[in-house]
Amino acid sequence: MHPVLHRLDELAAHLATRDDTVALLGLGSAGAQRARLDDHSDLDFLLVVTDGAKWRYVDRLDWLEAPCPVAYSFAHHRSGRRALYSDGVYAEFLVLTPAELSRVPFSGARVVWRRDGAPAGLAQSEAPVPRDAYDTVDFHVNDALTCLYTGLHLELRGERLAASRFIQTRAVDAVIALMRLSAGEPPYRDPFDPARRVERAYPADVLPLAAMVPGYAANLAAARTTFAWLSRRYPVDPAIGAAIRGLLGRSADYQ
Structure with missing residues (x-):
């Protein structure tokens, strides 16, 4: 055992x-x-x-x-x-x-x-498992885009740690949600933590996590990868797309 x-x-x-x-x-x-x-x-x-x-x-x-x-x-x-x-x-x-x-x-x-006489149904929670406010493709695409936008502004301000959380955590969580909606529920999905067992569910050529989450000093590269990934697979609103491209350009000059 x-x-x-x-x-x-x-x-x-x-x-x-x-x-x-x-x-x-x-x-x-x-x-x-x-x-x-x-x-x-x-x-x-x-x-x-x-x-x-x-x-x-x-x-x-x-x-x-x-x-x-x-x-x-x-x-x-x-x-x-x-x-x-x-x-x-x-x-x-x-x-x-x-x-x-x-x-x-x-x-x-x-x-x-x-114990004998214990209440029935102990293994079933009566409280709802937390879910995203809107668990739709449209919501997660735009959530990822706006996290990239906010994160790039934080990077330009010099708040690199806060930027990494928007770019390499929150935006990537939205990408994982998109994968779940498009590819189906992965085995043993953890409803409380979308990062659990994600590597087993999606191969690296489909979900390039190493490039999306390269680390504290690589927010710009991470944002470029995630934005390109989203742009290839989903319609990106022209206004937010142009704003993100502008920030990517400014970030490159800043670095």
Whole structure:
């Protein structure tokens, strides 16, 4: 058994001995998508506890250390922690009551253990998974174009880090959304992070990520690549297209 799944089963066995626990849900590759487990997988889970017990599980880690000592941990959320076990298993978790669980968006959960009488449907979130405001080709094309436009102005101002986030992150996220709409849903798509597993979904000759995301000092080259990619595949409004070309020219002179 994969070490991540084994650790989750060990936790489940211990939690079943406590009377203030309700269920343990695996997420990600420890959840319903176990086929993507590999040597780099971590342990993501939700622990559901009774009302009033939450802080005992967030603030004290004796339950987490029942299978193996924890070498390092910190609170990354008011309801959870990230932790590194001494044997190398890395975990990230939230502790929630049943009422809180119904308000947290998640997908691909698997019930590892549940107490008899626990509420039904624990693995299905009632909260909607966040989506783009307008998940259409027109929206994502123009979102990418305006991110390039804003990013190039930031680059000219000398705000290179902020520019890189518009040009090499936000615009590229819009490009990935366009790929999803045109090529279909990629396997194991993460609805919370479009960058996850994108390299496996689209070959480099279709989506040239190395050229779209070349790094902090290469915003101009990144913008040229992404703008050219968009222009070859989609109609570009003449006004924003001309404005971006003008900024690309000014940026070249500036450098």
